Amino acid sequence: MCAMRPEPVHEPGPNGPGKSGGPGKTSGPGDSALLGGSGGSGGSKLDSTGWKAVLTPEEIRRALSRIAHEILERTHGGEGIVLLGIPTRGVHLASRLAARIGEFEGTPAPVGSLDVTMHRDDLRLRPARALQRTQVPPDGVDGKTVVLVDDVLFSGRTIRAALDALNDLGRPRAVQLAVLVDRGHRELPIRADYVGKNLPTAHREKVRVLLTETDGEDLVLLGEGRA
Amino acid sequence: MNPHLISAADLSRDDAVLILDTAEELASVEGRAIRKLPTLRGRTVVNLFYEDSTRTRTSFEAAAKRLSADVINFSAKGSSVAKGESLKDTALTLEAMGADAVVIRHPASGAPRRLTGWISGRVVNAGDGTHEHPTQALLDAFTMRQRLIGTGAGAGAGARAAAGAGAGADRRGRDLDGLRVTIVGDVLHSRVARSNVLLLSTLGAQVTLVAPPTLMPHAVGTWPCRAGYELDSELRKSDVVMMLRVQQERMTAAYFPTVREYRRRYGLDAGRMALLPEHAIVMHPGPMNRGVEIAADVADSARSTIVQQVANGVTVRMAVLYLMLGGMAEGAA
Numbered sequence: 001m002c003a004m005r006p007e008p009v010h011e012p013g014p015n016g017p018g019k020s021g022g023p024g025k026t027s028g029p030g031d032s033a034l035l036g037g038s039g040g041s042g043g044s045k046l047d048s049t050g051w052k053a054v055l056t057p058e059e060i061r062r063a064l065s066r067i068a069h070e071i072l073e074r075t076h077g078g079e080g081i082v083l084l085g086i087p088t089r090g091v092h093l094a095s096r097l098a099a100r101i102g103e104f105e106g107t108p109a110p111v112g113s114l115d116v117t118m119h120r121d122d123l124r125l126r127p128a129r130a131l132q133r134t135q136v137p138p139d140g141v142d143g144k145t146v147v148l149v150d151d152v153l154f155s156g157r158t159i160r161a162a163l164d165a166l167n168d169l170g171r172p173r174a175v176q177l178a179v180l181v182d183r184g185h186r187e188l189p190i191r192a193d194y195v196g197k198n199l200p201t202a203h204r205e206k207v208r209v210l211l212t213e214t215d216g217e218d219l220v221l222l223g224e225g226r227a
Numbered sequence: 228m229n230p231h232l233i234s235a236a237d238l239s240r241d242d243a244v245l246i247l248d249t250a251e252e253l254a255s256v257e258g259r260a261i262r263k264l265p266t267l268r269g270r271t272v273v274n275l276f277y278e279d280s281t282r283t284r285t286s287f288e289a290a291a292k293r294l295s296a297d298v299i300n301f302s303a304k305g306s307s308v309a310k311g312e313s314l315k316d317t318a319l320t321l322e323a324m325g326a327d328a329v330v331i332r333h334p335a336s337g338a339p340r341r342l343t344g345w346i347s348g349r350v351v352n353a354g355d356g357t358h359e360h361p362t363q364a365l366l367d368a369f370t371m372r373q374r375l376i377g378t379g380a381g382a383g384a385g386a387r388a389a390a391g392a393g394a395g396a397d398r399r400g401r402d403l404d405g406l407r408v409t410i411v412g413d414v415l416h417s418r419v420a421r422s423n424v425l426l427l428s429t430l431g432a433q434v435t436l437v438a439p440p441t442l443m444p445h446a447v448g449t450w451p452c453r454a455g456y457e458l459d460s461e462l463r464k465s466d467v468v469m470m471l472r473v474q475q476e477r478m479t480a481a482y483f484p485t486v487r488e489y490r491r492r493y494g495l496d497a498g499r500m501a502l503l504p505e506h507a508i509v510m511h512p513g514p515m516n517r518g519v520e521i522a523a524d525v526a527d528s529a530r531s532t533i534v535q536q537v538a539n540g541v542t543v544r545m546a547v548l549y550l551m552l553g554g555m556a557e558g559a560a
Contacts, residue, residue, distance in 0.1 A: 115252070118266045118549070128554030130245055131252040168261040 051208070055197055055220035060180065063196030064093070067178050068100035070194050075145050078105055080173070082141055084114040086150045086162055087132035092213040093180060094149040110137035114148070114169075116161035136169055146172040147194075151209040153179040156190035181220055183207050231350040232547060233339050235361040235426035240402060243430055247369050248399050249546035250539070256293065257542065266553050267296035273326040275317070276353070277303040277333045282513055282537060283353050283363070287330045290544035296552070299326070314338060318345040328552055331355070349551045357416050357477065363512055364422035366543040368430055370532050371406060371467055372398055373539070374508050404431035409461045411493055412471030412520050414438040414447070415482075419512045420471055424452045435461055439493065441482040458493055462502040469510040470495050470520045486519055496522040500530065508532050 055063070075081050078101055085094030091113040102108030115132040117123075148162050159177060166175065178194035183201045201207065201222065210219040228245075229237040238246070256262055272291040276284050284300070291298045301321070303309065308317060314333070321329060328349040331339050336356030343350045354360040377397030408427055414420045414436050427434050434452035436443065447454045455461060462468060473489065483489045490496075495509065503509075509521075509531045517523045526533060 118264045118553075123266065123553055126554055128550045128552075131249050133252065134255060164265070168259060168263070170260060 049223070051221040051223040053219055054199060054207075054222045055181070057218035060196070060218045060220065063180065064096055065100055067194040067196060068097050068104060071097070071147060071176075071178065072101060072104060074176070074193070078107075078109055080144050081109050081147055082137055082139075082144045082172075083109050083111045083147050083149055084136070084141075084162075084166070085111070086148065086158060087113055087115055088214060089209055089211050090148075090150040091133075092211050093151060093178075094147075097147075097149060097178065110139065112136045114162055114165055116158060116165050119161040119164040121157055121161065134165070134169075141166065141170040141172045143171070143173050145174045145176065147176045147178055149178045151180050151211075152207050153177070153182045153190075153192050153195075154185055154207075156186045156188035159190050160188050180209060181207055228550060230551070231339075231343050231352075232361050232551065233343070233350065233352045234359050235364045235422040235429070238361070238426065238429060240429050240431075243365070243368065243426060244400060244402055246365055246543065246546050246550060247372060249550060250365075250369055250542045251399060253545045253549070254539075254542045256545075257538075263293055263295060265295050266549060267291065267294040270296045270327040270552055271299065271325055272296045272328045272330065272548065272552075273299045273301055273321050273324075274353075275301045275321065275329050275331045275333075277308070277314075277331075277338075278354065280332055280354070282540070283332065283360075286537070286540040287351075287353060287362075287544050289541045290548055293541070293545055294548055294553075296327075296548070299324070314341065315345055318342055322346045322348070328548065351547065351551070354418055356418065357421075358418050359422045359425075360418040360512075361422045361426070362540070362544055362547060363419050364426040365547065366536060366540045367419075367423055367469065367510060367512070368403060368426055369539050369543050370510065370536050371403055371408070371427075371432075371508070372401065373535075374532060375406060375466055375506065376401055376403065402430040403427060406432040406466050407435070407464055408432050408467040408469065409435045409437055409458075409465040410469045410471065411437045411458060411495070413442045413473050413482075414471065415442045415444050416474045416477040417471045421450075423469065424450050428452060435465075437461055437493070439483055439489070459499065459502060462499060463504070465503060466507050467510060468495065468503065468507065469512070470515075472512070472514065473516055473519050490519055494520055494522065495525050497524050500525050500528070503530075510536060513537070 071081065072078050083094040083098050085091035094111050098109040098111040112135045113133050115134045117129055117131050146166060148159065150158060153159070163175065166172065176193040179192045180196040181199050182192055182195045183199045185203055199207065199222065206223050208221040208223070210217055210221070212218055228242045256264060274284055274287055288298050288300065322345070326346065326348045328351060329342060329346060330351045330353045331342055332353040333339065333355050336358035338355050339350050339352040352359055352361055410420050410423060420436065424434050424436070428451040436447060436452055436454045437456065437458050440456060443454060500509065507530065509525060511521055511526065511533050513533060515521055515526055517526060525531060
């Protein structure tokens with residue numbers, strides 16, 4: 001019985017289990033040595049394991065600041081917003097966005113988490129997974145503008161599941177989506193309202209998001225799928 | 228995890244903690260506007276009950292329905308069993324109807340194990356004779372963790388944690404290490420006691436059985452627990468006391484002289500409850516014989532978890548059904 005939802009290595013379709021070994025578990029690509037100084041150009045340095053850094057810590061920071069500003073702009077100063085992160089890394093991104101909004105506006109935005117496991121459409125293709133936390137701010141979501149936050153937008157299936165899960169919690173006034181990376185290859189009519197970086201990828205490529213809270217450092221990596 | 232749930236011994240510590248953590252998360256569904264999840268849509272769960280039961284059957288039924296499974300209730304009364312159909316033929320019928328899981332209660336110990344050989348779906352033991360009742364043990368463990376772990380009220384060294392709003396988070400991943408549990412009464416006929424001894428010891432609790440000599444199983448020495456005949460001395464050092472029902476229907480001989488004598492030596496009344504440490508809780512798997520093993524004022528006191536146990540039964544059974552049926556069938560890729 002395995003844990004965790006499939007890591008940002010979102011692969012579409014029926015690919016069954018065996019996709020373990022998510023990010024942050026192995027050492028190689030996480031070694032920040034490969035980045036040299038941060039704040040660089042988001043360079044295309046390739047390390048020996050075939051992973052290429054596409055977002056540096058500095059770029060991640062800037063992207064989140066920009067998204068926070070955009071959210072405030074689009075929601076007229078964050079009126080009635082609730083940030084809901086999708087576990088695992090979406091939750092950390094949501095807290096960072098909430099803190100950033102707090103810095104800009106004085107009051108941090110309400111933040112929570114939304115586990116979508118029970119609403120996924122690929123449950124029968126994998127062994128049962130452990131559930132992650134769903135925690136909604138005390139005021140609930142009714143009448144609020146909910147901003148879903150995830151790390152990577154790929155097929156769109158996770159977001160579809162999140163919309164279903166949200167539907168059971170209440171009736172928000174509007175739902176928006178913020179993602180750190182949009183890698184394309186949508187399989188459903190879903191798009192993000194706020195995007196940290198649009199990343200053109202080949203279908204077989206993998207995107208890994210590392211965050212300080214879970215992996216010890218901030219980094220977005222792009223790599224070839226297993227040969 | 229084992230594909231079937233027949234015995235509490237089938238569960239490793241990690242399996243059991245995963246079930247408790249899953250139940251912890253599913254408990255939040257109770258508080259929502261829509262108390263239903265789509266996870267088991269299109270799956271069929273059969274409740275196959277050869278013995279009377281209200282609580283367990285309705286609990287399994289509610290759990291399956293909250294997960295959107297289709298539920299077929301099958302009780303021996305008013306079915307072909309009354310016409311003499313064997314368990315095997317009934318099983319083959321259920322198999323033909325496409326049951327993904329069969330929840331079985333049967334008066335014969337071992338019937339659920341036999342069933343696993345006849346059907347392709349998962350089998351959940353909901354009580355077989357005097358053998359086991361693993362989901363009851365799971366909900367008891369869940370209730371103990373909820374009340375005593377991560378609240379600062381725990382007992383053993385490992386059972387103390389900072390109290391706080393996020394107590395649910397503190398409990399996650401934790402077992403019952405160091406908790407002292409005393410199970411009192413008709414151990415001989417109790418499948419609840421057997422399953423609890425196995426599960427609680429897997430989870431690190433220290434279990435003590437207290438019963439009249441006539442109601443203590445001969446092989447108790449081989450169980451992972453202590454056993455004794457004196458209740459009062461054990462109560463003083465218990466975090467949990469679990470009273471078992473005196474099962475008149477299984478008593479074919481005179482196991483104790485009178486109900487009055489049993490009550491005086493092994494019944495839990497207000498006087499005895501005062502011996503318990505302040506944080507200790509009183510449990511009963513139900514149905515209760517008020518005035519026999521447990522006094523009415525004890526059953527209704529704030530320390531009693533009896534109603535909480537029933538509520539937890541639904542979420543724990545949801546967790547079991549989800550973990551057994553929610554994913555890909557092993558080896559069926």
